[in-house]
Amino acid sequence: MNQPKQWTIPMEAAAPFVKCKRIPQLLKGVVEPSMSGLVPFKNTIRNRLMLLLLAATILPITTSMIISYNATKSSVTEESIAMNTRLLSLGKTNIVNYMNNINQKSLAVYNAMNVPRSLYYLLEHDMEDEVFPNDLTDVIRNRNLLKDHLYNIYQSVKEFHQVRLYVAKTNATYLLRNSDMKVGQTEQPPRDAGNTGKTSIEPTHLSHLYGLTFKTSQPEEPVFTLHRPIFRAPSDELLARLSIDVKLSVLQDLNRQLYDSAERLYIVDKSGRVVLASQDAKQEEVLEWFTKVRRAGTDSGYVDQKSSDFKGMIFYDRIQTDYMDWYLVKLSPYTHLYERAGSLARINAGVSIGFLAIAVLATLYVSLRITRPLQRLIGYVNKIETGHLNVNIDIQSSDEIGLLARRFRSMMQTINNLILKEYRLEIASKTNQLKALQAQVNPHFLYNAMQSIGTVALQHKDMQVYSLLTSLGKMMRYQMSTESAVVELAKEFDYVQAYLDLQKQRFDTGLEATLRIDQRTKGVFVPKMILQPIVENFFKHGFVPSEAEPARLLLVSELLEDGSLSIRIEDNGKGMTEAQLEAAVQALAAGDLPLTQGGAVAHIDEGGIGLRNVLSRLRLHFHPSSTLELYAAQPRGLGVLIHIPLEEGAVL
Structure with missing residues (x-):
């Protein structure tokens, strides 16, 4: 056996060792003072193990005999009925x-x-x-x-x-x-x-x-x-x-x-x-x-x-x-019916009694063999309780008790590492709190900075810069707001409108965006950020710059006759082939769209929210039968149709 090694607790871990209340409780559970002396005979593991093994032997055999007899009796009855x-x-x-x-x-x-x-x-x-x-x-x-x-x-x-x-x-x-x-x-x-x-x-x-x-x-x-x-x-x-x-x-x-x-x-x-x-x-x-x-x-x-x-x-x-x-x-x-069942039960009882006698003798032998090294192990634990972590546990068996003896030393090292880990976690917690404070300061700084830039733009009578800053400010406030996971549909369209205003500044006359909002749908509550990811996918993957024809994007909301909400988003971009569209529809239905489909709206950006997330949030936060469908727009392009069944009273 390897020479015993002296384990020490480093000084830098002393402070967190005192502060972390869970560590002393852990040590107290490992070295329980009640184990310092001999336990009463009636409560020894040996007696309990013998009783457990005897019960585990006698009860199953007896239960097996009863179940076997009843099963045989039931089988004989069923066979007799059929015959x-x-x-x-x-x-x-x-x-x-x-x-x-x-x-x-x-x-x-x-x-x-x-x-x-x-x-x-x-x-x-x-x-x-x-x-x-x-x-x-x-x-x-x-x-x-x-x-x-x-x-x-x-x-x-x-x-x-x-x-x-x-x-x-x-x-x-x-x-x-x-x-x-x-x-x-x-x-x-x-x-x-x-x-x-x-x-x-x-x-x-x-x-x-x-x-x-x-x-x-x-x-x-x-x-x-x-x-x-x-x-x-x-x-x-x-x-x-x-x-x-x-x-x-x-x-x-x-x-x-x-x-x-x-x-x-x-x-x-x-x-x-x-x-x-x-x-x-x-x-x-x-x-x-x-x-x-x-x-x-x-x-x-x-x-x-x-x-x-x-x-x-x-x-x-x-x-x-x-x-x-x-x-x-x-x-x-x-x-007469149960004569054969009784004969089988008597044979089964004789065999079971023979095996039961063998099992009892084996139980007594095993319990004595197992509990003897356990009693030696109690003495080693008593020494560990006094603070001697370098106890030489001289148990040579290769069974679970021997494994337990070899694990005592590694256990002390684990306890020491746990103390250091708790110390590092406490430092990391303080760091995260500091970062959270910084994250709260940054949005206010950005809002104030944009207001200052907007004031300068007004002073120079540059309304275009002011309008762009206003749109960007709307997007930041809406996106960073964590007050609610659901918002009115009107706020979703306001956010998309601000996003499109910035895109129009980029593409000028090369982009035409039309929003047709049914006044009855503005008060409907929907999950936040369900429209912008779809519109953004158009600019990422479906937008086709052309001097001959501008890129068109159409957003329509309406309240259907059955009281459900319908939101339709169409573009005249690249679109998708028939095979790509069919594969995308099947993948969306299965909840497993691939990352690249080669089309505009069907593409799922690795860093974005994506169609799957939109559909899952609709069903999770709104209605389990909500749907999101892909279709080919005419004469070209791609469309997304969102259908949301509304509960009674959902429209304000």
């Missing part, structure tokens, strides 16, 4: 397709309506088997023909359990099961005989014989029934009703892949009656959650259910056709 929505949509499609097929088979009654041997023809002409026939041959033939028709319907779908045809006029019932057909009459018409409405689906029930009896006992089986009324076309007279009992097992087979053993699947009609249930459930329980599904107000989706019987999510999809209004419902308990 169950797809499954129910697929199940709905399968059911609709199958039920449409059954419905289509029932329409076979209307096939070949005008053919004498068709089923509809037999019903329409009362040719079905009668109770007391006159001709046994026709009776047998018609009965066999009717049986063939019903058998064709029965055989069209293998899941059909039986087919019944009820003839309204004769109160006769034809029931076909397997290959047997039973014909008979009942004292009372069947319960569905008076239902002359549309085709409908009767929910799940045990099959029955519709009031008839078979010689052999017929086993009962759960079925659902499609009832189709048969009308005399084109009237609404009921001829018969066709009922097709379908085995319930077909719905079980269609929806077997939609749920697993932990879930429940139901098909419920719009009134809450169960069509299909994967497991037995009380009607009251079904109505409890089905009422919540109906209140959801959508044809598909999911609702949360938390009751004593079920806690989980209920997914549903409505199956609605002309003859059927069912709900396909799936109940998934929370324990």
